[in-house]
Amino acid sequence: MAEPMRQMHLNCFMFGLGHHEAAWRYKGVDPTQLSDIRYYHRLAQMAERAKFDSIFFADGLAGGKGYVNFFEPLTLMSSLAGVTKHIGLIGTVSTTYTEPYNLARYFASLDHISKGRVGWNIVTTGHAAAALNFNRDAHMEHTERYERAGEFLDVTTALWDSWEDGALVYDKAAGVMTDAARIREINHVGKWFKVKGPLTIPRVPQGHPVLVQAGSSEDGRAFAAKYAEVIYTMQTEIGEARQFYQDMQTRLVAAGRSPGQLKILPGIAVIIGETEEEAKEKEWRLNELSSLQNGLRRLSTLLGRDMSQYPLDGPLPELPDASEVNNQQTIYKVYVDLARRENLTIRQLIHRTAAGRGDLTVVGTPLQIADQLEKWFVTRACDGFNIMPPYFPGGLEDFIQHVIPELQRRGLFRTEYTGSTLREHLGLPRPVNRFAAVSSN
Incomplete structure (x- = not known):
């Protein structure tokens, strides 16, 4: 059978x-x-x-x-x-x-x-x-x-x-x-x-x-x-x-x-739309409603460093390996790897993770x-x-x-x-x- x-x-x-x-x-x-x-x-x-x-x-x-x-x-x-x-x-x-x-x-x-x-x-x-x-x-x-x-x-x-x-x-x-x-x-x-x-x-x-x-x-x-x-x-x-x-x-x-x-x-x-364009428009509208201040606070908490002291349109600063941090190692690694792999700026990383916080x-x-x-x-x-x-x-x-x-x-x-x-x-x-x-x- x-x-x-x-x-x-x-x-x-x-x-x-x-x-x-x-x-x-x-x-x-x-x-x-x-x-x-x-x-x-x-x-x-x-x-x-x-x-x-x-x-x-x-x-x-x-x-x-x-x-x-x-x-x-x-x-x-x-x-x-x-x-x-x-x-x-x-x-x-x-x-x-x-x-x-x-x-x-x-x-x-x-x-x-x-x-x-x-x-x-x-x-x-x-x-x-x-x-x-x-x-x-x-x-x-x-x-x-x-x-x-x-x-x-x-x-x-x-x-x-x-x-x-x-x-x-x-x-x-x-x-x-x-x-x-x-x-x-x-x-x-x-x-x-x-x-x-x-x-x-x-x-x-x-x-x-x-x-x-x-x-x-x-x-x-x-x-x-x-x-x-x-x-x-x-x-x-x-x-x-x-x-x-x-x-x-x-x-x-x-x-x-x-x-x-x-x-x-x-x-x-x-994020779902009847067309791909409609779905992307929803994502854009949600990101436009996001607070950069809250995004920076979220990023700073996860990475254990005050991100507001770095240029928003610049890359992440040098950061320790995930195994060396005492917070959430999995999320930390996901954020850092994503930013490095796709060469994201701090602003882009905030937007990319606004919907799923790293997922x-x-x-x-x-x-x-x-x-x-x-x-x-x-x-x-x-x-x-x-x-x-x-x-x-x-x-x-x-x-x-x-x-x-x-x-x-x-x-x-x-x-x-x-x-x-x-x-x-x-x-x-x-x-x-x-x-x-x-x-x-």
């Missing part, structure tokens, strides 16, 4: 009013919606009708003076779980500025509330200013953050396994609610954490919430090979994306896992965009995409109304949900409970 056609996975990256930094000024965008939960309900339901695998919410732990993103992801996801039935809900929480026990409880609660539709986007926090909001004087070094994150994952997943399936028995006649033999302390003692357990919440529908990771540094790749089930990655060139894809498959096997246990979704900002930006007709997505997908540069509309709701509506039907016509994307959990949407296995596996031997 012929193997079913491989289908791409699509995640919608929900980010405030849109991914372009001037989204809030664009025609048809109402900035006052940001504090209205009904706005997020409408966007989530729109993405669900289009059969997206999931929606994703980023987070930051240090306040800026420019763009506003608003709600904390887990609080928001709890509300969205009540107004959706199928779509996955993925939220960001830092391993550097929280504790495993708290986080395990948050996501276990959400997975039960959503009936198995939750994922955790694992970050170590790249912005050094976050330290000043958490009773610290300095940000932890990059390698140490990943070391802590590894132990954090070991503890968190053990806590999710501290209840076996079937531990809740509800035997009214015997007066027994739980089978105590199926609930275990984890008794973890390590360099960073000391946690007894068990968790206060029974095992979740998915076994574990889906583990998502964003980061392509050496530390990030090693971490992903061991723990991640989805990677949000940043590549702007297809050859580079294929190399990353192959590298991760090799690392996955070396870590004792199979390629099907990891889905790679590069971020793509899409690939595709500008064109629905057919041109579908062609690009198909090329990346069928040549194994990815397993799908993290879609980043330039503005909401219009940019998402354009993608849903014009690109998704073309992908469906080509047999590349689902027309209906066939599962009920996020793991089922992604084709990921339900994790075996490590303690149950030991006790059954």
